[in-house]
Amino acid sequence: MTENAHQQAAVRVRGLRRVFGTRAVLDGLELDIARGEFVALLGASGSGKTTLLRILGALDGADGGEVLVPEARTIVFQEPRLVPSKRVLANVTVALPRGRREDGLRALAEVGLERHADTWPATLSGGEAQRVALARALVREPELLLLDEPFAALDALTRLKMQDLVDELCRRHRPAVLLVTHDVEEAVRLADRVAVLRDGKLVTDEKVTVARPRDPGDAAFAALRRRLLDDLGVPAASHPVRTPELDRVGVI
Amino acid sequence: MSDTRVKATDSPPPPGLVTPRPQLRKPRSRPYALTVRALGPFALLGLWWAASATGLLTPDVLASPAEVLRAVGELWGNGQLPDALTTSLTRSGLGLLIGLAAGLTLGITTGFTRLGDELLDSSLQTLRTIPFLSLVPLFMVWFGINETAKILLIAVATTFPMYVSASSGVRNTDPKLVEAMRSFGMSRLAIVREVVLPGALPSLLAGLRLSMTLSVIALIAAEDINATAGIGYLMSQAQSYARTDILAVCILVYGLLGLTADILVRLLERVLMPWRTPQGARR
Numbered sequence: 108m109t110e111n112a113h114q115q116a117a118v119r120v121r122g123l124r125r126v127f128g129t130r131a132v133l134d135g136l137e138l139d140i141a142r143g144e145f146v147a148l149l150g151a152s153g154s155g156k157t158t159l160l161r162i163l164g165a166l167d168g169a170d171g172g173e174v175l176v177p178e179a180r181t182i183v184f185q186e187p188r189l190v191p192s193k194r195v196l197a198n199v200t201v202a203l204p205r206g207r208r209e210d211g212l213r214a215l216a217e218v219g220l221e222r223h224a225d226t227w228p229a230t231l232s233g234g235e236a237q238r239v240a241l242a243r244a245l246v247r248e249p250e251l252l253l254l255d256e257p258f259a260a261l262d263a264l265t266r267l268k269m270q271d272l273v274d275e276l277c278r279r280h281r282p283a284v285l286l287v288t289h290d291v292e293e294a295v296r297l298a299d300r301v302a303v304l305r306d307g308k309l310v311t312d313e314k315v316t317v318a319r320p321r322d323p324g325d326a327a328f329a330a331l332r333r334r335l336l337d338d339l340g341v342p343a344a345s346h347p348v349r350t351p352e353l354d355r356v357g358v359i
Numbered sequence: 360m361s362d363t364r365v366k367a368t369d370s371p372p373p374p375g376l377v378t379p380r381p382q383l384r385k386p387r388s389r390p391y392a393l394t395v396r397a398l399g400p401f402a403l404l405g406l407w408w409a410a411s412a413t414g415l416l417t418p419d420v421l422a423s424p425a426e427v428l429r430a431v432g433e434l435w436g437n438g439q440l441p442d443a444l445t446t447s448l449t450r451s452g453l454g455l456l457i458g459l460a461a462g463l464t465l466g467i468t469t470g471f472t473r474l475g476d477e478l479l480d481s482s483l484q485t486l487r488t489i490p491f492l493s494l495v496p497l498f499m500v501w502f503g504i505n506e507t508a509k510i511l512l513i514a515v516a517t518t519f520p521m522y523v524s525a526s527s528g529v530r531n532t533d534p535k536l537v538e539a540m541r542s543f544g545m546s547r548l549a550i551v552r553e554v555v556l557p558g559a560l561p562s563l564l565a566g567l568r569l570s571m572t573l574s575v576i577a578l579i580a581a582e583d584i585n586a587t588a589g590i591g592y593l594m595s596q597a598q599s600y601a602r603t604d605i606l607a608v609c610i611l612v613y614g615l616l617g618l619t620a621d622i623l624v625r626l627l628e629r630v631l632m633p634w635r636t637p638q639g640a641r642r
Contacts, residue, residue: 116373165379175376250375 116175117142117251117283118163123172124307125158132158134307136172142250143281147294150304151339156287157255159304163285164253177250177283181243183257187236189228189243196224199243207246214246215239217276234265238272245276252282258293270297291335295328296321303338311338422604427611430604439593444612447578447589450506454513455574462518462566466525470559471551476526483522491516492580499584509581516577517570524566528559560632564624571620575613 118140125133132155140146150156161167162174164182189198200211215221218238228236237257244252254273258266274297277284288294294301295315303311311334317327333343404424410416411423418426434440465483468475494515502508532555540550556563582591590609597605628635 116376119373119376162381163379165381168381168383174378175372176379177375178377 115142116140117144117177118285119173119175120159120163121173123159123162123174124170125155125162125167126170131307133162133169136304136308138302138309138312140251140283140285142283145277145284145286145297145299147286147288147298147301148304149288149291149294149301149335149339152289154304155307156304160253160255160285160287163251179247179249180251180253181245181247181249182253182255183237183240183244185256185259187228187233187240189231189236189239191228194225194227195220195231195239198228198239199246201243203246210246211242214242217245218242218272234261234269237261237269241269241273241276245280248280249282252277252284254284254286254288256288257286258290259288266293273297291332291339292323294335295331296323301331301335303335305338305340311335418603419601420603422607426604427607430602430608434593434605434608440608440612443588443590443593447582447591450509450581450589451513451574451578454510454577455517455570457510457514458517458574459521459567459570461514462521462570463525463563465518466522466566467529467551467555469522470526470529471547471555480526483519487519487523491577495580495584504585509578509586512581513574513577516573520569520573521563521566524562524569525559528562528566529555531562532558557632561628564628564631567627568621568624571624572617575616575620579613 116139118138120136120138123133123136123138124131136159138146138159148156148159158167160182162169163176164180165176166182189195190201193201196208196211196215199214200207203211212221212224215224218241220235220238220242223231223235223239228239231239237260241257257273258269261269270293277297286294286297295317298315300312300314302309302313315321315331317325317331321328323329323332337343407416407421408424411421411425416423422430431440465479469480469483470476491512494512498508498512502511536554536558537550540554545553578589579591582589583595586592586595590612594606594609597603597609
């Protein structure tokens with residue numbers, strides 16, 4: 108992909124408003140995502156980040172403003188949302204025209220589940236089910252991938268593996284990505300850009316300049332993490348900056 | 360705050376991008392919903408009235424709505440209709456009560472215990488396929504021509520829908536939930552009462568709906584045979600005098616009984632399951 112194509116917009120949001128009752132959850136929000144760009148959106152619970160994602164995914168309506176998204180877009184939800192009466196492969200190729208079996212198998216292979224193609228969703232573990240949901244989203248070759256806290260329900264180890272998998276797959280397929288999360292570390296690890304949503308607007312929107320592969324022990328990583336936590340209203344005392352030594356102890 | 364971006368507002372939209380169009384349910388006003396709901400019955404009534412007025416429907420086939428209304432006044436005035444209603448409702452109510460209790464007990468037993476399932480289910484499924492109308496002569500031989508035979512016929516007819524709904528509802532209980540409650544030391548009886556039954560309520564109410572409808576059908580069958588009171592008796596008398604207006608009244612009464620049963624179940628749904636979201640799943 109050329110540099111020029113990279114600069115083309117995949118998402119453009121101007122002056123977006125969404126009101127629930129008397130409360131404006133989104134109030135004059137502005138957001139741009141370039142093609143192939145990975146944006147992480149942080150926010151406290153109830154800050155409207157999932158609402159924004161649902162509006163971009165055409166699951167919810169806006170009360171005002173302009174929203175532009177690509178035609179090809181898919182969502183990975185917080186829960187896998189697999190149809191229990193369809194086998195894994197059928198879940199991946201769900202609502203696709205016939206004859207996409209090969210594509211479905213390839214997508215399953217990419218998430219490492221090609222051997223589970225003929226099993227029932229109920230027999231999968233939480234992480235496996237979420238990988239199927241990821242394959243289901245990627246097989247549609249989206250220009251915009253919407254991730255709604257897709258790792259929130261997973262255990263810590265599975266979450267780290269899933270993050271690496273998403274990182275690798277997004278790098279290979281280069282969709283524009285909006286990752287909604289409340290995990291600052293996850294956002295800094297994966298994203299090209301991080302944004303913080305507060306009071307209906309993006310209070311922070313900056314490029315992540317930490318060198319890849321990103322290590323939480325890196326000083327730049329820790330500094331950005333601290334800054335984002337401040338934006339989210341988490342005081343410093345409750346979140347001491349972790350040292351690399353402590354991290355290593357934690358993993359063991 | 361983000362004023363650096365505001366300048367971009369005037370630029371033309373990037374190519375290939377579209378505005379997302381969500382498929383949302385529009386909120387409806389209550390009067391509108393009620394009007395739509397009432398449309399069907401009133402259309403039928405209008406059709407009936409028009410057919411009678413134009414002479415398409417002669418009185419010897421079916422009386423006109425006005426005549427039927429007059430017949431209601433007549434039957435209500437001489438006390439025939441209230442008496443018949445009381446008799447019939449007592450019969451179907453008692454029968455329904457017995458049938459529901461039996462169906463519920465059997466359904467919970469087979470749904471929740473493996474022994475009950477193995478012991479009872481196949482025989483109950485066999486009995487279920489017997490048309491209850493075929494039991495009418497047998498019941499007459501066993502119990503004679505009296506109230507017992509009628510009430511038991513209704514009870515038998517209403518047992519099976521309730522049984523099938525209850526056992527499948529109980530079987531669909533989340534086993535993880537039962538496991539969790541067991542780990543907290545909840546007794547089997549308490550699990551049934553506090554977890555299984557509330558979880559099975561949607562299908563129990565579906566069973567109740569079916570049983571209520573069947574209780575009216577069984578009532579007609581029971582009253583068709585040698586009754587000396589009740590709606591069925593009123594009907595057989597009207598039949599012998601070719602009073603289509605009274606026949607229409609009785610048919611309407613049966614219809615209204617069904618409608619009342621339906622409203623009752625809807626009401627029960629709201630009262631018994633306050634934890635359910637009011638709008639239910641989005642259609």
